[in-house]
Amino acid sequence: MNPASTLVESLMPLTVLLPLLGAGAALVLAGRPTLQRVVSVGVLVAVVAISAFLVAGAADGPRVVTLGSWPAPLGITLVADQLSTIMLLTSMTVTLLVLLYAIGQGTSDDDSRTPVSIFHPTYLVLTAGVANAFLSGDLFNLYVGFEVLLMASYVLLTLGGTRSRVRAGLTYVVVNVLSSLVFLIGIALVYAAVGTLNLAQISTRMATVPPGVQLAIHLVLLTAFGIKAAVFPLSAWLPDSYPTAAAPVTAVFAGLLTKVGVYSIIRTQTLLFPDDVVTRDILMVAALATMVIGALGAIAQEDIKRVLSFTLVSHIGYMIFGVALATPAGVGAAIFYVVHHITVQATLFCVAGLVERVGGSTSMTRLAGLAAASPVLAVLYFVPAVNLGGIPPLSGFIGKLGLVEAGVQDGSVLAWLLVGGAVLTSLLTLYAMAKVWVLAFWRPVDQLPAGEPADDDEGRYPQLIGSGRPRPGASGAGSAAYSGDFLGAPSALTSRRLPVALPRVMTAATAGLVAAGLAITVLAGPLYTLTDRAGTDLVARTPYISAVFAQTVDHRVTR
Incomplete structure (x- = not known):
């Protein structure tokens, strides 16, 4: 072997x-936050390096490992x-x-006074x-992977213990437990039909299963993955x-969790x-509805985080569009768009966190003058916003162009309806991003508007009021009370005229x-070549x- x-x-x-x-080491080091950070960053740096090596190694074909020396x-x-x-x-x-970014936020807010030691081990899990x-x-x-990341996400979503987070966490838990149950039913149906759960072996045996049974199994799996990927009409849970x-939690959720669902759809569909024509048509209709309805929801919102949540749903539709075409060009363009969207959507949610620090809120009815208060923040928002909107020659435009072609x-x-829907969604996304820019920046x-109450005055974060500690990065009459909980939220600024310094580590991240x-x-040229070959x-x-x-006898491939 090579x-x-x-x-x-x-x-x-x-x-x-x-x-x-x-994660185990970080848990042991719960009382030593500096070492926790070193362990977490070191592990992820190593994983990124290994991942880059795997990309190069898979260029000549898939690499396979069977654990425990058991043959596939x-x-x-x-x-x-x-x-x-x-x-x-x-x-x-x-x-x-x-x-x-999370480490920078915790350092800026003095998280040594807040018990958040569980964050690092949970994040690594x-x-x-x-x-x-x-x-x-x-x-x-695959089911085990889903359950591991979902259990960790339950903890991360509710860290901080606010009423809104616990309420949202309950919704999230119920929806994902339901999707996991549906997935488990799908696994049972697959095993009953073909007698194996190995993906390669399922693919060789599925052709012998009656068409009606195939369709039933496929629809069950698509339902489970559609909930996890937030495909309309299974996406109502995400914006709430x-x-x-x-x-930081929202950023990593937006970048990763729905994309694992999209990945599962790509893998099982291809x-x-x-050859399942029925589900292709279903996916095309779902992709169109996801794109347009998500974009319409985004332009109707007044809170930046909710705008981004709806655009997240909307752009899942682009990925499903490419998968539903079931052609090398469509699947390759969908993979390119996944790479683009993971990066850009996570960036925008991190920017939303910085906006909350500068303006004290993410509600556009309470924000103004952010470009003057923080030109750096304005640039950090503008670049990914126009990228998400599909302005050429950025990667968002390249991915959408590939899907349209x-x-x-x-x-x-x-397919032509989806092409029209993709163009319309791109325009609506650009409008939503421009609305945030005009009103907030x-x-x-x-x-x-005069007399707007602050978020905390409405009781959204009641446990953060009256901490008496100055908000990091602000001083004098313009500063607001801040709890120091790096997983909390700042009170609204009493004055938005004063410039507010951005934390260096958060800004750098x-x-x-x-x-x-x-x-x-x-690098769109070589990357697109790689994703096209993958498709x-x-x-x-x-x-x-x-x-x-x-290395096995069973090497038959059927179509």
């Missing part, structure tokens, strides 16, 4: 194992193909930068779950859950059910995310199946 291939396969399990070991399909199989490695590298890079889901080569291990969480090549009525302070988004634009391999199926069964 030594490079052996090294790739040896490193693959470490993307899951290192975060779990790091008996052992737990990890598969690093171009789709999984691209997703892994993107998500781990964003996770690292968001962690630095979340990372392990995401990595396991992307690399999983069997359906049950994400805005209440702390900025590998297990490549794939839709035109398809030529069906539904450009509007003079003296044009603010956000700038790093902006730079990553711009790097996708600069071709996914539609062909043969490279994945052959790699898994390369």
